[in-house]
């Protein structure tokens with residue numbers, strides 16, 4: 024296993040995902056994590072990440088001495104290389120100009136890390152890399168050689184083959200660096216000697232053994248939402264403890280079209296998981312009556328979920344454990360916080376209000392996994408691909424896609440319009456080219472002509488976005504023919520809708536959801 028010490032770069036999680044993709048287990052710890060634990064963890068190699076700060080400033084982060092005393096290979100990336108240089112007796116200077124984006128680097132000396140890497144014909148070997156830095160190393164620490172340069176920077180990579188310590192100024196973890204994967208494999212597998220055992224099949228076997236050991240003969244409760252994470256937890260726990268898993272699925276009436284039936288068909292009927300379905304639609308519509316403010320709606324929906332979940336949990340006397348779909352990005356400690364990140368309980372599964380006397384222990388089998396790993400083990404557990412690779416769906420569901428007051432009649436129209444949109448996206452191959460797509464119900468009436476009669480009916484808006492992190496997003500340039508088909512189908516198949524519009528707003532300033 025590899026330890027990644029985080030200096031706060033936005034790419035740190037990407038480093039971890041790339042290492043995991045090689046089949047090597049790794050964890051991300053903050054640079055100021057307890058050094059004794061770093062020494063004791065037994066990493067076969069340590070990666071120092073990039074970071075936003077400058078080693079030339081007083082008080083900037085440093086790698087603890089234990090990293091250099093561990094006797095294992097070290098790879099410093101960007102800030103990681105700079106702090107290695109600064110700490111080991113070299114020199115780092117502030118940026119005369121920033122280098123950002125593509126660069127071609129020339130490998131000027133072979134070393135254990137860059138050996139065999141080459142993106143262009145000819146000699147010396149040259150690599151296409153991605154740079155993002157202001158500072159640069161200007162003098163090497165003792166024992167190091169410069170192994171790569173660009174036209175403007177003399178030391179773009181450094182190596183000490185005797186100690187197997189390496190630094191690269193560029194970012195091997197981003198796909199723009201062509202030989203990045205090869206470089207990371209060279210480090211983790213060849214230099215550190217890690218075996219590539221982190222595969223979906225092994226992760227599943229390992230988690231099943233751990234869950235069995237953790238819960239023994241006890242019973243476990245899980246809130247199944249229909250989302251990817253809780254579905255994968257259900258499949259995994261069912262395999263681990265079978266009948267001793269009970270899932271509670273709350274049908275809020277604000278889910279996707281026929282989602283409740285689909286969840287029951289897949290988990291209860293097909294897989295034989297014990298699922299208690301609570302049909303709570305009427306309770307939700309009653310609680311939301313007359314409420315049109317978005318945050319108020321969110322609160323009501325969230326609170327009601329906890330209430331219903333609690334009621335069901337209270338009926339199950341023998342349950343000792345609560346399973347949750349917490350994933351690794353929820354628990355990674357952030358760099359620079361001595362305390363680490365507080366344990367996050369996902370809001371939709373928020374069971375903070377569970378009866379105190381139940382004193383449930385937590386079972387979180389996905390705690391070490393990134394989303395892409397969760398998806399891969401979901402497929403390996405036999406869940407359908409199209410379910411595992413589904414677009415995200417917000418916890419409050421259609422509650423925030425019906426603008427203003429939520430009514431049963433609106434929810435049904437919206438769910439059906441949404442299903443038509445998604446169906447056409449899948450048929451045309453556009454579903455996987457968008458990150459999130461859905462319909463929105465606008466409670467305004469517009470005039471139309473249906474047949475010979477004048478109609479005065481509701482409006483449906485379509486939203487489709489492309490995004491990597493959901494923090495910023497572009498509206499998807501869906502083909503006009505596709506939009507036309509969707510519009511025709513919605514207007515023809517749904518009584519009560521006579522107008523369909525397409526949302527062409529980016530985020531920012533518009534958010535992805537309308538509320």
Ligand code: XMP
Pocket residue numbers: 321371415416417418419459493530533534535536537538
């Ligand atoms: P916005 O609308 O903020 O959405 O651009 C960004 C992403 O977050 C999802 N979203 C939510 N998810 N509870 C959730 O679980 C919520 O209240 C909520 N609001 C927005 C949204 O679907 C998008 O993927």
